[in-house]
Amino acid sequence: MTELLKVEQLSAGYGEAIVLNNISLALDEGKTLALLGRNGTGKTTLINTLAGATRQHGGSITLGGLALHKLASHERAAAGIGWVPQERNIFKSLTVHENLTAVARPGRWTPERVYEMFPRLAERKTNLGTQLSGGEQQMLAVGRALVLNPRLLLLDEPLEGLAPIIVEELLRAIRRITREEGLSAIIVEQHPQAILAISDSAAVLDRGTVVHAGTARQLREQPQLLEQLLGVAR
Structure with missing residues (x-):
C-alpha cells in the first residue's frame, strides 16, 4: 500500500496559541481515517492545518512526498487537498x-x-x-x-445539524466516494459509529494530542473503549 499523507510532530494553532502538540499520523492511498474526540480537542484545528488555514509552529506535512506545510492554502488545493469545512464556504x-x-x-x-x-x-x-x-x-x-479532483478529501463534521434523511443520503455518498471510488479521506464527526462503519482507521484526539490510533473496526467492535475515549455510548 502506498502512503499518501504523513504528518510528523505537528504543532499548530491560531496566532501564538498552540492547539495541536506533536501530532503524528499517516494515511495510505485509497484509505479513510475517522478523526474522533470530544468537543474542543483539536479535530477541526487539525483539518484546518492540513488545509493551510492555521499557523504551524513545528513539524511537517507531506502529501505524496510533497512538502505540504510549505505551501499556501490555494497551493495545497492545487496539490490535491479537497476541503469541506464546517462553515461549508459555498x-x-x-x-x-x-x-x-x-x-x-x-x-x-x-x-x-x-x-x-x-x-x-x-x-x-x-x-x-x-x-x-x-x-x-x-x-x-x-x-x-x-x-477539484483531489487526492485527499477533508470532511469536517459533514453530518452536523442535518435531518436524518439527509444524513443517510450524505453517508451513502461518502461511502461511495471512499469505498467505491477509492478516494482517500479524513472525516471529523460527532457520530462515531456512523463514520467508523465506513472508515479503515481511527485516531482519537484529546487536548491536542493523539491518545488512540488503530483500526476503525477495533473501536466499532469495542463500545466500552469508545465510551472511555469519547465519553459516549454506542
Missing part, C-alpha cells in the same frame, strides 16, 4: 452550477457526476446558494471539493 451569491464550474479541475469528478450522486442538486442547479437548505448546501460543499 459561494452563496452564485448558482449551484456556477459553484461547481467555478472551481472545477480536469479529472473524473465533473459537475455531471456530482449531479448524478446528488439528484437534489441537479434539480436546483439554477438556484443561488442562499436558496438551498442546510443539507443541500452541504451536498454542494462536498461536490465543490470533489470537482
Whole structure:
C-alpha cells in the first residue's frame, strides 16, 4: 500500500496559541481515517492545518512526498487537498452550477457526476446558494471539493445539524466516494459509529494530542473503549 499523507510532530494553532502538540499520523492511498474526540480537542484545528488555514509552529506535512506545510492554502488545493469545512464556504451569491464550474479541475469528478450522486442538486442547479437548505448546501460543499479532483478529501463534521434523511443520503455518498471510488479521506464527526462503519482507521484526539490510533473496526467492535475515549455510548 502506498502512503499518501504523513504528518510528523505537528504543532499548530491560531496566532501564538498552540492547539495541536506533536501530532503524528499517516494515511495510505485509497484509505479513510475517522478523526474522533470530544468537543474542543483539536479535530477541526487539525483539518484546518492540513488545509493551510492555521499557523504551524513545528513539524511537517507531506502529501505524496510533497512538502505540504510549505505551501499556501490555494497551493495545497492545487496539490490535491479537497476541503469541506464546517462553515461549508459555498459561494452563496452564485448558482449551484456556477459553484461547481467555478472551481472545477480536469479529472473524473465533473459537475455531471456530482449531479448524478446528488439528484437534489441537479434539480436546483439554477438556484443561488442562499436558496438551498442546510443539507443541500452541504451536498454542494462536498461536490465543490470533489470537482477539484483531489487526492485527499477533508470532511469536517459533514453530518452536523442535518435531518436524518439527509444524513443517510450524505453517508451513502461518502461511502461511495471512499469505498467505491477509492478516494482517500479524513472525516471529523460527532457520530462515531456512523463514520467508523465506513472508515479503515481511527485516531482519537484529546487536548491536542493523539491518545488512540488503530483500526476503525477495533473501536466499532469495542463500545466500552469508545465510551472511555469519547465519553459516549454506542
